[in-house]
Amino acid sequence: MNDYAMSDELFLERAREEGGCMIGAVGAGLAKAMSSMAVNVSLYEAQQRSVQGNNGAGQFKAAKAK
Amino acid sequence: MTSRRPTRLLRRSDEKLVQAEILNEISRDEVIDIHMDWQPERLAALKNLRSQGKPWPENWHWDWSTKADNLNFLAYRCFAVECEGRAQGLMMIATIGWRGRIDNQIGKPVLYIEYIESAPWNLAGLVETPRFSGVGIALIRTAIQVSADEGFAGRIALHSLPQSQPFYRRYMHDLGMDASHGENLCYFEMTEKQANQFVKGRPS
Numbered sequence: 001m002n003d004y005a006m007s008d009e010l011f012l013e014r015a016r017e018e019g020g021c022m023i024g025a026v027g028a029g030l031a032k033a034m035s036s037m038a039v040n041v042s043l044y045e046a047q048q049r050s051v052q053g054n055n056g057a058g059q060f061k062a063a064k065a066k
Numbered sequence: 067m068t069s070r071r072p073t074r075l076l077r078r079s080d081e082k083l084v085q086a087e088i089l090n091e092i093s094r095d096e097v098i099d100i101h102m103d104w105q106p107e108r109l110a111a112l113k114n115l116r117s118q119g120k121p122w123p124e125n126w127h128w129d130w131s132t133k134a135d136n137l138n139f140l141a142y143r144c145f146a147v148e149c150e151g152r153a154q155g156l157m158m159i160a161t162i163g164w165r166g167r168i169d170n171q172i173g174k175p176v177l178y179i180e181y182i183e184s185a186p187w188n189l190a191g192l193v194e195t196p197r198f199s200g201v202g203i204a205l206i207r208t209a210i211q212v213s214a215d216e217g218f219a220g221r222i223a224l225h226s227l228p229q230s231q232p233f234y235r236r237y238m239h240d241l242g243m244d245a246s247h248g249e250n251l252c253y254f255e256m257t258e259k260q261a262n263q264f265v266k267g268r269p270s
Contacts, residue, residue, distance in 0.1 A: 015076035015200030020190025023202030024227040027180035031248035
């Protein structure tokens with residue numbers, strides 16, 4: 001079986017290439033889950049609640065997907 | 067049960083490689099705990115972006131505390147990279163149900179990355195100096211190893227968010243927009259040869 005170990009030198013080179021760039025990816029299953037009703041959170045609302053200090057225990061109210 | 071394997075990350079404050087760990091097979095609750103840990107820094111960065119009139123990253127409307135209930139976690143295996151006591155990145159993979167689409171691996175099984183993300187404090191543009199680099203490298207290398215362990219020869223695939231496409235285009239085939247994906251994202255595949263190039267720095 002192939003061992004996909006990476007040397008420190010190459011890791012360092014790759015990590016510098018990566019920098020602080022985004023690595024986000026989302027698959028069909030997760031996209032479906034997120035686009036379901038009531039799973040898209042309104043961040044604006046969440047932020048407003050946070051600013052207003054009334055966001056309870058850090059739980060944000062979910063909003064229906066538009 | 068969660069097990070740990072050593073890896074490393076690049077600490078940006080002193081440009082040194084530091085020891086980190088890949089957490090294998092973490093639970094649904096652990097995934098949610100990590101997102102709850104990230105959330106305050108996400109919101110702080112969002113507030114900062116809004117004050118500067120900058121756009122938000124696409125994935126920042128995700129709320130794991132709710133969406134986890136809509137996802138069949140039994141279909142996925144979750145991994146985290148941990149360093150200095152905190153999760154620096156998360157990845158969720160599926161090893162069943164995905165087949166290659168590019169010419170030399172059509173129909174062959176591939177490991178599919180359902181989700182991958184770096185902690186908010188590691189993202190340039192959100193913080194002045196990201197704390198760690200190499201989170202994506204460590205997680206993609208893990209995906210390649212799991213693919214090999216499953217007999218998939220290092221083949222992996224994913225749907226990239228728009229902001230992340232330049233990163234994946236360096237190492238994978240870009241098959242363009244995938245209309246079959248609910249969010250119409252670009253689809254990327256890594257071949258066995260590319261997997262070897264990724265971890266060895268040269269063709270196999």
